[in-house]
Amino acid sequence: MGKINKREIIIEEAAKIFKAKGFAASSMRELAEQVGVEAASLYNHIRSKDEILEEICFKVAHIYMSSILAVDDLEISSTEKIKRIISAHIQLVTTHSNDVAVANVDWKNLSETKKNLYKEIRKGYEQRIAAIIKKGIETGEFKDVNVSVALFTLLSAIRWVEQWFKPNRSISAEELEKDMITLLINGLKK
Amino acid sequence: MGKINKREIIIEEAAKIFKAKGFAASSMRELAEQVGVEAASLYNHIRSKDEILEEICFKVAHIYMSSILAVDDLEISSTEKIKRIISAHIQLVTTHSNDVAVANVDWKNLSETKKNLYKEIRKGYEQRIAAIIKKGIETGEFKDVNVSVALFTLLSAIRWVEQWFKPNRSISAEELEKDMITLLINGLKK
DNA sequence: CCTACCGATCGGTAGG
């Protein structure tokens, strides 16, 4: 086991703890115990507590962004684009549940500089989704609703799946995806 | 100005700070400065930092619950019930933005006992909304989707309005409510 | 409502 692997274990365990208690309420001593070393030893693998948070937040931000870029230039309908974005994001949220939870809540605890960068990236992918919705409204595919309301209704519904979804029980990841697309595109009403 | 008023000011300012930085990352000294007294003086009005968090979380939980109880027994369609619940929750989220933000995120920092109580209350109103959705599916008003997916898509979309909604700009609280009901009940697609 | 202060805990470093 080289250093790289141990580092990944530390960040993975950190994401679990941060999700459960929040970044500021989680201590390096607690993390060390979970990993199985003394607190001082963590610093052979990571530079600081802040660095762990940065790594988690930007990992999530970049996956979000690239999953939108992958769809953006395709020659498909706005409806199909939104469907694929929902699908990709649900994939992310269900496979990286801890990371998404931390990024959603604890980005506030990033340093001023990193926080601004994070907000910029997030704004970037929000604007790309907004543009898709806008075009769909113009072409008559979508209802004439406020673009921000449509954007954030979509994003909120997806982002917070990690808070309640347990994939083993009476519902699978596939069913989740199918039903969320149905609800967001066609609504609850029959 | 009696003690009650000052106490309310403290809790109001606390909600602002907790929303911006999270409960654990917010200090009593910072809160004191915002209120305009020394840190020690806060304790003439509140018992502890924890007490402030409890007050905020349970205030929100009880408003949520009562807004559902107000609708639950009415002799109206499931669609109409869901519409009214969306409407009431958006009302709460837009008027108590800071409190809702804190309750959504920092309930994790409640003491074990209070946290369990909070989760119980929250589960209570989630189950009532789930029952309404279930009935709507049975009567054929709603599509045959997984009840949990429908429930949490609805709740997530509403709960996180506080994260992006600024009521003064290009969109009013009324437009927000109208469009969210449209999207959640009838979907984005025309 | 303030001054003065306490014990606990924090992130992190030195040195081996």
Add this chain to the structure above:
DNA sequence: CCTACCGATCGGTAGG
């Protein structure tokens, strides 16, 4: 990777 430890900051109290 550990022992030993530091300075800073925390929530909160005593006493007036």
